[in-house]
Amino acid sequence: MPSEFSRSIKFGNITYSLYSHSFLHFGQNVAHESLRASLVKGDFSPAADSLHKEMYLDPCTPKGYFPESSNLSLGSVAEKSKYISEFKARGNFSECRSAALTLLQKGKERCSYDHCYLGSVFMPKLRGKFLATENFFYTSKFFRLRQRAFLSDLIMAGKHFCEEDWSKLKKKHQSLNEEDLLRYCFSSAYIVALLHDxxxxALDDE
Structure with missing residues (x-):
């Protein structure tokens, strides 16, 4: 392990070598905003959608959703207005997962190690159990997944949510803030793109 990522901790007579690194901008909320910014740039427009090249096709937003300027963190008023007028919610889990993976792999061409799992940063292969915290936990809880759920369970839940009509989702989850509800399509796809892709x-790893 490269020394800049290694930390030694001793418990009793045993010394452990721990990997330590802070992955800035990889949090789900920041990543979601990065996706929106990339949509404006046209980074995730499939070639098959050439007829819609003047529109912002968002695969991570359920169909039927229309954005409001107050909910956007984009720059100028003009930029927000342009985004709203040309925005189209696509609601496609597979495409959202692909877009999330593109974000996670950004900069990988600059990897100077044998293998980089995320961008150009060294990271050892994971071993042991994964403990879900924060948005990982909240997403699993929202979809009512069991404590030891498979990633394949999340794929099915995310696909169903992403491809449902926004009006039906709002009616079903009336107690949730709209902006929070909106994030679960991207959140489910992002988790799969991060942990599996x-x-x-493994998709069947508990």
Whole structure:
């Protein structure tokens, strides 16, 4: 392990070598905002959608959703207005997962190690159990997944949510803040793209 990522901790007579690194901008909320910014740039427009090249096709937003300027963190008023007028919610889990993976792998061409799981940063292969915290936990709880759920369970739940009509989702989850509810499509796809597509955790690994 490269020395800049290694930390030694001793418990009793045993010394452990721990990997330590802070992955800035990889949090789900920040990543979601990065996706929106990338949509404006046209980074995730499939070639098959050439007829819609003047629109922002968002695969991570359920169909039927229309954004409001107050909910956007984009720059100028003009930029927000342009985004709203040309925005189209696509609601496609597979495409959202692909877009999330693109974000996670950004900069990988600059990797100077044998293998980089996320971008250009060294990271050892994961071993042992994964403990879900914060948004990982909240997403699993929202979809009512069991404590030791498979990633394949999350794929099914995320696919159903992403491809449902926004009006039906709002009616079903009336107690949730709209902006929070909106994030669960991206959140489910992002978790799969991170844990399975990037970190290579098996879909049937508990």
């Amino acid at each position: 990037s970190l290579e955790i």
